[in-house]
Amino acid sequence: xxxxxxxxxxxxxxxxxxxxxxxxxxxxxxxxxxxxxxxxxxxxxxxxxxxxxxxxxxxxxxxxxxxxxxxxxxxxxxxxxxxxxxxxxxxxxxxxxxxxxxxxxxxxxxxxxxxxxxxxxxxxxxxxxxxxxxxxxxxxxxxxxxxxxxxxxxxxxxxxxxxxxxxxxxxxxxxxxxxxxxxxxxxxxxxxxxxxxxxxxxxxxxxxxxxxxxxxxxxxxxxxxxxxxxxxxxxxxxxxxxxxxxxxxxxxxxxxxxxxxxxxxxxxxxxxxxxxxxxxxxxx
Amino acid sequence: xxxxxxxxxxxxxxxxxxxxxxxxxxxxxxxxxxxxxxxxxxxxxxxxxxxxxxxxxxxxxxxxxxxxxxxxxxxxxxxxxxxxxxxxxxxxxxxxxxxxxxxxxxxxxxxxxxxxxxxxxxxxxxxxxxxxxxxxxxxxxxxxxxxxxxxxxxxxxxxxxxxxxxxxxxxxxxxxxxxxxxxxxxxxxxxxxxxxxxxxxxx
Numbered sequence: 001x002x003x004x005x006x007x008x009x010x011x012x013x014x015x016x017x018x019x020x021x022x023x024x025x026x027x028x029x030x031x032x033x034x035x036x037x038x039x040x041x042x043x044x045x046x047x048x049x050x051x052x053x054x055x056x057x058x059x060x061x062x063x064x065x066x067x068x069x070x071x072x073x074x075x076x077x078x079x080x081x082x083x084x085x086x087x088x089x090x091x092x093x094x095x096x097x098x099x100x101x102x103x104x105x106x107x108x109x110x111x112x113x114x115x116x117x118x119x120x121x122x123x124x125x126x127x128x129x130x131x132x133x134x135x136x137x138x139x140x141x142x143x144x145x146x147x148x149x150x151x152x153x154x155x156x157x158x159x160x161x162x163x164x165x166x167x168x169x170x171x172x173x174x175x176x177x178x179x180x181x182x183x184x185x186x187x188x189x190x191x192x193x194x195x196x197x198x199x200x201x202x203x204x205x206x207x208x209x210x211x212x213x214x215x216x217x218x219x220x221x222x223x224x225x226x227x228x229x230x231x232x233x234x235x236x237x238x239x240x241x242x243x244x245x246x247x248x249x250x251x252x253x254x255x256x257x258x259x260x261x262x263x264x265x266x267x268x269x270x271x272x273x274x275x276x277x278x279x280x281x282x283x284x
Numbered sequence: 285x286x287x288x289x290x291x292x293x294x295x296x297x298x299x300x301x302x303x304x305x306x307x308x309x310x311x312x313x314x315x316x317x318x319x320x321x322x323x324x325x326x327x328x329x330x331x332x333x334x335x336x337x338x339x340x341x342x343x344x345x346x347x348x349x350x351x352x353x354x355x356x357x358x359x360x361x362x363x364x365x366x367x368x369x370x371x372x373x374x375x376x377x378x379x380x381x382x383x384x385x386x387x388x389x390x391x392x393x394x395x396x397x398x399x400x401x402x403x404x405x406x407x408x409x410x411x412x413x414x415x416x417x418x419x420x421x422x423x424x425x426x427x428x429x430x431x432x433x434x435x436x437x438x439x440x441x442x443x444x445x446x447x448x449x450x451x452x453x454x455x456x457x458x459x460x461x462x463x464x465x466x467x468x469x470x471x472x473x474x475x476x477x478x479x480x481x482x483x484x485x486x487x
Contacts, residue, residue: 064310
């Protein structure tokens with residue numbers, strides 16, 4: 001058996017007690033109160049609670065609450081506080097949009113990749129230009145230009161000056177050998193410098209062609225790695241399927257995209273403006 | 285000067301005119317604040333804050349019952365203060381439990397330090413009991429109950445003050461009275477005889 005009335009009945013009783021019902025509704029409530037004991041008891045108890053509340057004494061205000069000029073004057077306002085708060089919210093929203101965009105639409109944001117620093121690619125560009133010029137002199141050459149490793153340094157850049165030393169028997173005293181034997185610091189026999197092998201400017205000799213037919217090593221070692229001893233001095237041609245440019249770029253530090261820069265800028269604005277707004281709000 | 289003229293003068297910047305309105309409504313405002321907060325000092329603070337807020341926002345008054353508009357400021361001020369107290373609760377200096385951790389047998393609403401005559405004491409106990417039950421209600425129910433049953437405002441004024449529809453006020457009032465009735469049942473034997481429910485007296 002239900003011991004409480006629905007809210008509609010409670011509202012009806014409450015309005016009846018405050019004399020807020022029309023005469024018809026009032027008569028209905030009175031009839032129901034005579035017929036329904038639960039309705040009657042609820043009516044009585046709510047009337048009792050209402051009577052108790054109304055019996056409470058009205059307190060007098062302990063003092064006057066009138067305002068003095070001090071209270072009435074306008075407080076000092078920090079006009080920039082709303083501006084900083086707004087800027088912080090906007091910057092946060094923009095940062096979120098960029099983050100979401102780079103996450104869900106990487107194509108749009110990756111297309112605006114900034115170029116790497118020119119200083120990083122200058123040696124590579126010079127190397128490519130030299131090789132391109134060589135290839136142009138070879139009629140019918142359609143393959144990518146060959147790269148030569150010499151102690152881990154591309155041919156034509158670091159090899160300049162190698163092959164020096166030796167000789168100088170007249171200038172340096174002999175070490176551990178008979179006087180006038182021709183040995184000196186720097187090693188090598190006192191042979192004339194004309195006999196030293198000279199790097200040829202044209203990479204058109206037969207060994208180059210044979211090197212092209214050999215299996216291509218991992219081109220990741222072309223620029224930064226040191227080739228094994230048996231491969232040093234060999235000319236290596238990257239295969240057409242090997243995108244040497246991309247692998248070279250992969251070794252470089254990942255460049256910042258426009259989206260990254262915008263994220264950093266707007267994130268910084270959001271943090272700084274938010275902090276300023278918070279400080280100004282606490283001071284106001 | 286009648287109330288409308290005082291309001292116009294206050295809107296024109298006359299602080300004296302506004303202070304006359306304050307004097308007219310401060311008892312009402314303080315009573316509502318006291319029943320909402322349950323503490324005299326908190327009620328004083330809330331009332332003062334409400335009148336300062338009323339003065340600064342006087343231009344938002346768009347006519348109608350000025351009493352209801354002032355009471356809106358008072359109830360909003362009480363809401364803010366109650367929320368602040370919820371965020372930063374204070375610990376009373378006297379313990380609510382004894383050394384064994386059991387709740388003390390003498391709750392606050394029974395205790396009275398004042399050597400009052402017996403009749404005054406009974407009224408005080410009734411007041412404490414009702415205040416205890418009021419504080420168990422939510423602030424929305426409490427404010428409606430206080431404004432209608434303690435201050436005698438009509439439903440329209442309370443609706444304007446609380447900024448909610450009339451039907452909501454009726455519903456809140458009915459449910460608040462019902463909850464209050466439930467709470468007061470527990471205090472029947474402790475209430476003065478003339479304030480007990482007739483069924484209880486018969487028993």
